[in-house]
Amino acid sequence: MNWFRFASPASFFPLAGRLTPWFSAAAAMFAAAGLYLGLFAAPTDAQQGDAYRIIFVHVATAWMSMLIYLVMAFWCAVSLMFNARLAAMMAQALAPTGALFTALALVTGALWGKPTWGTYWAWDARMTSELILLFLYFGYMALRHAIDEPRRADRASALLALVGAVNVPIIYFSVKWWNTLHQGASVSLTSAPTMAAVMLTGMLLMALAAWCYAIAIALTRVRAIILERERHAGWAGEAVLAKAAQ
Amino acid sequence: MSLAEFFAMGGYGYYVWGAYAACALAIAAEIIAVRARIVAARRDAGDGGPAR
Numbered sequence: 432m433n434w435f436r437f438a439s440p441a442s443f444f445p446l447a448g449r450l451t452p453w454f455s456a457a458a459a460m461f462a463a464a465g466l467y468l469g470l471f472a473a474p475t476d477a478q479q480g481d482a483y484r485i486i487f488v489h490v491a492t493a494w495m496s497m498l499i500y501l502v503m504a505f506w507c508a509v510s511l512m513f514n515a516r517l518a519a520m521m522a523q524a525l526a527p528t529g530a531l532f533t534a535l536a537l538v539t540g541a542l543w544g545k546p547t548w549g550t551y552w553a554w555d556a557r558m559t560s561e562l563i564l565l566f567l568y569f570g571y572m573a574l575r576h577a578i579d580e581p582r583r584a585d586r587a588s589a590l591l592a593l594v595g596a597v598n599v600p601i602i603y604f605s606v607k608w609w610n611t612l613h614q615g616a617s618v619s620l621t622s623a624p625t626m627a628a629v630m631l632t633g634m635l636l637m638a639l640a641a642w643c644y645a646i647a648i649a650l651t652r653v654r655a656i657i658l659e660r661e662r663h664a665g666w667a668g669e670a671v672l673a674k675a676a677q
Numbered sequence: 678m679s680l681a682e683f684f685a686m687g688g689y690g691y692y693v694w695g696a697y698a699a700c701a702l703a704i705a706a707e708i709i710a711v712r713a714r715i716v717a718a719r720r721d722a723g724d725g726g727p728a729r
Contacts, residue, residue, distance in 0.1 A: 480689060482687075484689075527707070539700065542692045542696045543696065546692050644704065655715040656718075
């Protein structure tokens with residue numbers, strides 16, 4: 432099978448349409464299991480009471496905010512190196528979802544900070560660098576929006592996204608490099624987990640749900656972008672009419 | 678555990694449900710917006726696009 436075939440928007444369009452329902456269903460199932468564990472099965476925390484239950488949405492959204500940026504920067508690099516239209520469209524489709532998860536990470540973090548630290552916000556390194564991530568997403572989208580010619584918008588915004596990628600390791604390691612109000616990492620690949628198994632499982636299920644949701648929504652958005660950008664190409668109208676005739 | 682206790686979240690109900698509600702609302706809004714966008718894109722592509 433020639434995978435490069437799917438680098439063409441015309442062949443990727445129906446593939447994305449077929450994949451989306453599977454990721455949507457997986458997201459719903461993981462979220463249901465994760466919410467059950469997080470809100471019902473997991474016991475109340477000895478120190479934080481029930482306030483800690485925000486962890487199940489906070490960690491998933493915060494992880495996704497950084498991961499989506501890295502994936503977006505990857506597609507931007509591919510689009511610059513190979514002058515690939517579809518790669519730029521993928522980056523374009525990921526940005527709003529990345530911005531959404533970043534905003535949610537900040538909001539859920541604030542709502543967790545108030546009862547545990549006594550403040551919604553502090554200008555510590557973790558929170559400030561996460562806020563900069565939100566502005567990077569906004570900057571990427573604003574720059575795209577400001578340039579009328581799509582291919583020029585692709586190149587300019589890809590460059591911005593790649594330069595901004597340096598912020599992601601800063602967010603990730605901020606709790607190590609600086610003395611932050613925000614706690615250090617609770618989950619690490621190199622050491623045993625420091626939390627109860629049921630809490631960890633609930634958190635990972637919510638993270639999986641966020642992964643599948645982000646894939647499903649980005650695939651749907653990229654299909655809309657493909658149609659918007661290729662509607663003069665003939666195949667787009669045919670694909671829509673063929674679908675309508677079914 | 679009673680239903681009232683569950684919603685009270687040990688006194689942290691405002692923060693816990695606020696965080697979950699923010700996520701639910703944002704995701705619902707994104708799904709609605711993306712659906713509307715692909716419906717509009719399909720319509721425009723089927724017409725051959727506006728302002729050819």
